[in-house]
Amino acid sequence: xxxxxxxxxxxxxxxxxxxxxxxxxxxxxxxxxxxxxxxxxxxxxxxxxxxxxxxxxxxxxxxxxxxxxxxxxxxxxxxxxxxxxxxxxxxxxxxxxxxxxxxxxxxxxxxxxxxxxxxxxxxxxxxxxxxxxxxxxxxxxxxxxxxxxxxxxxxxxxxxxxxxxxxxxxxxxxxxxxxxxxxxxxxxxxxxxxxxxxxxxxxxxxxxxxxxxxxxxxxxxxxxxxxxxxxxxxxxxxxxxxxxxxxxxxxxxxxxxxxxxxxxxxxxxxxxxxxxxxxxxxxxxxxxxxxxxxxxxxxxxxxxxxxxxxxxxxxxxxxxxxxxxxxxxxxxxxxxxxxxxxxxxxxxxxxxxxxxxxxxxxxxxxxxxxxxxxxxxxxxxxxxxxxxxxxxxxxxxxxxxxxxxxxxxxxxxxxxxxxxxxxxxxxxxxxxxxxxxxxxxxxxxxxxxxxxxxxxxxxxxxxxxxxxxxxxxxxxxxxxxxxxxxxxxxxxxxxxxxxxxxxxxxxxxxxxxxxxxxxxxxxxxxxxxxxxxxxxxxxxxxxxxxxxxxxxxxxxxxxxxxxxxxxxxxxxxxxxxxxxxxxxxxxxxxxxxxxxxxxxxxxxxx
Amino acid sequence: xxxxxxxxxxxxxxxxxxxxxxxxxxxxxxxxxxxxxxxxxxxxxxxxxxxxxxxxxxxxxxxxxxxxxxxxxxxxxxxxxx
Numbered sequence: 001x002x003x004x005x006x007x008x009x010x011x012x013x014x015x016x017x018x019x020x021x022x023x024x025x026x027x028x029x030x031x032x033x034x035x036x037x038x039x040x041x042x043x044x045x046x047x048x049x050x051x052x053x054x055x056x057x058x059x060x061x062x063x064x065x066x067x068x069x070x071x072x073x074x075x076x077x078x079x080x081x082x083x084x085x086x087x088x089x090x091x092x093x094x095x096x097x098x099x100x101x102x103x104x105x106x107x108x109x110x111x112x113x114x115x116x117x118x119x120x121x122x123x124x125x126x127x128x129x130x131x132x133x134x135x136x137x138x139x140x141x142x143x144x145x146x147x148x149x150x151x152x153x154x155x156x157x158x159x160x161x162x163x164x165x166x167x168x169x170x171x172x173x174x175x176x177x178x179x180x181x182x183x184x185x186x187x188x189x190x191x192x193x194x195x196x197x198x199x200x201x202x203x204x205x206x207x208x209x210x211x212x213x214x215x216x217x218x219x220x221x222x223x224x225x226x227x228x229x230x231x232x233x234x235x236x237x238x239x240x241x242x243x244x245x246x247x248x249x250x251x252x253x254x255x256x257x258x259x260x261x262x263x264x265x266x267x268x269x270x271x272x273x274x275x276x277x278x279x280x281x282x283x284x285x286x287x288x289x290x291x292x293x294x295x296x297x298x299x300x301x302x303x304x305x306x307x308x309x310x311x312x313x314x315x316x317x318x319x320x321x322x323x324x325x326x327x328x329x330x331x332x333x334x335x336x337x338x339x340x341x342x343x344x345x346x347x348x349x350x351x352x353x354x355x356x357x358x359x360x361x362x363x364x365x366x367x368x369x370x371x372x373x374x375x376x377x378x379x380x381x382x383x384x385x386x387x388x389x390x391x392x393x394x395x396x397x398x399x400x401x402x403x404x405x406x407x408x409x410x411x412x413x414x415x416x417x418x419x420x421x422x423x424x425x426x427x428x429x430x431x432x433x434x435x436x437x438x439x440x441x442x443x444x445x446x447x448x449x450x451x452x453x454x455x456x457x458x459x460x461x462x463x464x465x466x467x468x469x470x471x472x473x474x475x476x477x478x479x480x481x482x483x484x485x486x487x488x489x490x491x492x493x494x495x496x497x498x499x500x501x502x503x504x505x506x507x508x509x510x511x512x513x514x515x516x517x518x519x520x521x522x523x524x525x526x527x528x529x530x531x532x533x534x535x536x537x538x539x540x541x542x543x544x545x546x547x548x549x550x551x552x553x554x555x556x557x558x559x560x561x562x563x564x565x566x567x568x569x570x571x572x573x574x575x576x577x578x579x580x581x582x583x584x585x586x587x588x589x590x591x592x593x594x595x596x597x598x599x600x601x602x603x604x605x606x
Numbered sequence: 607x608x609x610x611x612x613x614x615x616x617x618x619x620x621x622x623x624x625x626x627x628x629x630x631x632x633x634x635x636x637x638x639x640x641x642x643x644x645x646x647x648x649x650x651x652x653x654x655x656x657x658x659x660x661x662x663x664x665x666x667x668x669x670x671x672x673x674x675x676x677x678x679x680x681x682x683x684x685x686x687x688x
Contacts (some may be wrong), residue, residue: 511633512640519670585633589677591670599669 027174027218034167034214038080040140041160044083044153061101064325068318071108079164079213081113084570085248085266090356090363100329102262106248106269107321108240110314110512116213117237120168121220136162149442167214171221195235195278198228202239212244220303230302234281237310238274245270256354261332268328273317287312290291348378348422350429361445363402364437371430372459372574373506378422379459380499383563385413386466387473387492394496395503404492412474415467421462430456455573458566466565470561472552483544485536487553491560494524498564506575511585512577519591521568526600528561631685638678645671 018025039103061067075084083327085106092102136158143155206215216237246268253265277284288309290300297304321328322606350371384391385408393403434453438446469491476488501521508514527533536554539545545553577583649669655661 509639510640512644515637515674516644516667516670519674520667523666523670584630585637587683588634589637589674591673595673599666599673 005407007165025174025570028166028173030174031214032167032560033163033170034217035289037143037160037163037165038213038445039160040163041078041080041158044158044160045155061097061105063111064100064104064322067101067104068111069096070110070323071105071110073108074105075109075112076115079116079119081109081212082244082248083243084109084112085262086356089248089252089262090359092256092258092262099258099261099265100325103260103269103325103328106262106266107318110270110273111311111318113212113244114307114311114314117220117310118304120213120217121303131133133162133165136165145453162322169222171217172328178573192278194232195238196283198232198235198279199239199242199274202236202241202242204239205236206240206243207246207529212240215240215243220306224303224305229423230305231281231285233302233306234285234309235278237306237311238277241310242267242270242274243312249264256352257336259354259356261336263331264336265328269321272321273313274578276316276320277313284313284316286307347420350374350426350433352389353429353433358433358437358440361437361441364441365445365448365452368430368434368449369434369574369578371426372452372456372570374457375423375426375430375459376570376574378426380502382413382415382418382463383466384408384421384499385418385497386415386463386470387495388477389492389496394499398505400493400497400500403496404489407570412470413485415463415470419467423460427456428462451573451577455570458570461569462563462566465559465563469556469563476552481545481549483539484553486547487539487545488556491528491556494527495560495563497524498567502567502571502575505571511582514582515589516566518572518576518586521564522591523596523599525561525564525568526596528557528564537570627688631682634678634682634685638675638682638688639676641671642673645675 010321014028017028033352060070071084073086077083088097088102088105088109091097092099096104128226140155140157140162141160143151146152146155202215202219206212219233219236219240223230224229228236245263248263248266253261275369291308291312292299292301292305295308297308351374352367352370354367358361373461379393385396388408389403390406390408393406396403431453431487434449438449441449473488473492476484477492479485479488486577501517504517505514508517536550536557539553540550570585574584645668648664648671652661652664654670655664
């Protein structure tokens with residue numbers, strides 16, 4: 001209900017404001033142009049974030065100090081802590097970074113955002129920035145119409161900056177005129193009460209405008225023309241810092257649980273920082289005055305002093321919160337939990353997909369890789385139980401002959417039912433997410449996406465083939481004919497070994513182990529070719545198995561061959577190729593088909 | 607100048623192309639060392655093992671390792687000649 005009336009109320013309020021005050025109209029137009037500039041800037045940065053930005057992010061956030069530095073630098077460049085926090089949520093949602101790294105970036109973003117105050121206070125109000133805005137807009141728009149994506153991106157950035165400067169110009173003009181009509185300083189309330197009221201106004205203004213930068217510009221311009229007192233401006237800046245978390249909160253709504261935790265961390269951090277600043281406001285003012293004197297800011301230059309205050313109180317906030325990052329993570333994990341895990345036997349669904357992960361090609365790919373691994377986990381369970389093997393035995397160091405002797409259950413596992421519960425839904429979601437991601441991807445990523453889709457299809461095929469294989473495997477594993485039993489045990493042992501090898505491939509960090517296991521698995525597939533290795537011929541010729549058994553064995557060997565081939569191909573894509581260091585090494589060192597043939601021929605000759 | 611071209615020119619200015627090559631050389635050398643150690647273990651096991659099935663598996667492993675060592679050496683030679 002509240003949601004429905006919020007927008008019309010704001011629109012009516014604005015329309016009324018425009019009607020009664022042309023100055024209010026100018027200020028609002030300035031804010032609108034400023035925000036439009038930010039949208040354009042965001043669009044421009046998105047062009048350059050197709051790969052380079054993500055790679056930098058990955059490497060720059062592995063330590064807390066690095067992530068704080070990264071957040072500070074990127075926010076200084078982008079001039080939007082909201083954009084950086086939303087970006088961070090999208091990376092977190094895709095599992096590219098952890099919650100503590102995300103929190104580090106948010107801390108850094110709060111430091112980086114202070115450069116905005118310096119820019120506006122130091123440059124924005126002293127230089128006639130509208131003079132720079134016009135050429136930027138003209139050049140920017142011309143570049144936007146160019147074909148090259150990079151040039152287009154630069155165009156958006158220039159246009160964005162142009163609009164930002166133009167917006168500041170209009171706001172400044174509006175406040176200059178406003179000064180003669182209404183004296184905001186008459187509303188000033190002194191003391192702690194005044195601080196709380198103005199901090200609240202700062203929160204409200206930032207929530208409405210969705211930009212602490214815009215609020216800060218308003219504060220500095222209002223302060224520069226004497227509409228508000230210095231103390232009120234400080235309280236407004238504190239409020240703006242808390243209000244800016246609204247963008248991250250909105251951004252986290254479509255994100256996964258970690259994204260929500262990050263947004264909560266952002267709110268906690270900014271609220272604590274604001275609380276400290278309000279509590280120690282007089283001490284802070286002394287520090288600001290001292291710092292301003294040291295760096296040569298005039299005593300009456302309140303705009304620049306506000307920038308100093310903004311920087312100091314954010315720095316203090318970061319310094320106070322750093323020792324509590326781990327505790328904050330634990331607190332968030334305990335308080336913001338995923339909805340009750342579905343019952344063991346219920347339908348499984350995707351874990352890593354969310355709208356924010358779709359924002360960038362690399363985050364989409366990471367999310368798909370993670371979800372593919374999730375799908376494989378389920379497939380591994382179904383295949384193992386379908387073959388009546390215990391998962392724990394397969395991944396142990398137990399002798400494979402013993403693994404196949406120990407049965408999982410006396411009852412036959414219904415693979416169809418398992419498929420519907422644990423594969424079908426997730427696979428559908430993966431395909432759906434991939435299709436959405438593909439529409440936003442440059443060609444370079446599409447090839448990789450195609451391979452991932454193929455790997456998921458391999459998983460599904462392997463489960464389906466296990467279903468076909470299961471019936472005879474269960475039947476002949478208990479057969480009184482020792483020859484056919486031996487052949488089916490061989491198939492079962494081969495598949496158990498393959499599942500074990502894939503588990504090694506998925507978990508090892510040793511390149512030599514990975515290469516060896518991968519090559520061995522490829523060689524072992526060929527042993528299912530019963531016609532080529534003469535086994536079937538031998539069994540039939542010596543009347544060791546019936547015709548029916550022979551046909552079943554031939555078909556089931558083909559199923560085992562397909563399962564192995566599909567699973568190895570899948571493992572290469574999601575467990576090896578997804579790791580850039582291993583991918584190249586695998587390509588350089590992999591054993592070719594001819595070499596596998598020569599190895600097998602050698603064995604036959606022995 | 608296009609963004610990728612700009613990155614390439616920065617890379618060549620900082621000599622990062624050679625850095626990539628030398629990193630690759632190092633990782634192959636490291637891998638070769640590990641493979642050689644594995645080959646020695648497999649050869650020793652083959653001498654002491656008398657189980658026919660296990661011997662066949664060890665023999666197969668040894669052949670795969672030998673092929674990979676050969677590939678690694680060839681690759682290293684190629685990288686050095688570049």
